[in-house]
Amino acid sequence: xxxxxxGAQGTGxxxxxxxxxxxxxxxxxxxxxxxxSNISEKTELGIKANEYISKGQLVPDEITVPMVENRLNEExxxxxxxxxxxxxxxxQAEKLEKMLAKKGKKVDLVINLTTPRDxxxxxxxxxxxxxxxxxxYNLTMHPSKVPGVxxxxxxxxxQREDDKDENAIKQRLAIYDEKTSPLIxxxxxxxxxxxxxxxxxxxxxxxxxxxxxxxxxxxM
Ligand code: AMP
Numbered sequence: 001x002x003x004x005x006x007g008a009q010g011t012g013x014x015x016x017x018x019x020x021x022x023x024x025x026x027x028x029x030x031x032x033x034x035x036x037s038n039i040s041e042k043t044e045l046g047i048k049a050n051e052y053i054s055k056g057q058l059v060p061d062e063i064t065v066p067m068v069e070n071r072l073n074e075e076x077x078x079x080x081x082x083x084x085x086x087x088x089x090x091x092q093a094e095k096l097e098k099m100l101a102k103k104g105k106k107v108d109l110v111i112n113l114t115t116p117r118d119x120x121x122x123x124x125x126x127x128x129x130x131x132x133x134x135x136x137y138n139l140t141m142h143p144s145k146v147p148g149v150x151x152x153x154x155x156x157x158x159q160r161e162d163d164k165d166e167n168a169i170k171q172r173l174a175i176y177d178e179k180t181s182p183l184i185x186x187x188x189x190x191x192x193x194x195x196x197x198x199x200x201x202x203x204x205x206x207x208x209x210x211x212x213x214x215x216x217x218x219x220m
Pocket of ligand 1: 031032033052057058
């Protein structure tokens with residue numbers, strides 16, 4: 001099954017996708033993580049992508065789309081994948097449809113995670129990630145057991161460069177509103193969208209949403 005995690009930055013897409021990956025065995029494909037690995041390894045793709053990522057802008061499709069297509073063509077994606085961070089525009093969604101159609105596949109389920117905007121900025125500023133296994137933590141809501149150290153692999157946690165600057169965060173949220181949020185309507189019309197709220201205000205965490213989603217997948 002091919003799943004898409006939709007939702008603004010800081011709603012917990014990566015966390016939920018990680019839980020779904022463990023439960024289903026379908027790989028989590030995070031375009032942001034692929035870019036960040038390329039940036040830290042200083043590959044040609046990473047150097048180009050960083051020009052956009054450091055400013056909070058979208059990386060152009062000429063770079064992003066073939067990168068996703070190559071990843072989806074790998075053997076571990078033949079039965080399914082959990083896309084986290086792609087598509088981010090209607091154009092990317094159309095390109096995704098074409099790439100899956102070539103394989104006789106389609107988008108089966110789109111999970112729209114929602115969180116009140118006032119919570120989102122605090123969540124992003126408090127986000128810490130493991131550069132090695134990509135696990136995500138939050139200093140207040142979901143801290144690691146030993147402060148600053150990944151529970152899974154013992155690596156020192158870091159703050160993403162693009163999470164340090166409040167202006168870049170606001171820019172990314174503005175791009176989400178303008179370019180990515182139309183995908184909610186796009187996938188709703190196709191009848192594949194479900195919405196899950198994740199918010200401290202209603203005491204509902206990513207792991208609670210994941211339980212719902214797993215039940216939904218089992219019933220499909
Ligand atoms: P994320 O980890 O999903 O927040 O992505 C980090 C950054 O990578 C974004 O702010 C974009 O600059 C870039 N990026 C990730 N996914 C895409 C995409 N599908 N299209 C264009 N740029 C992307």
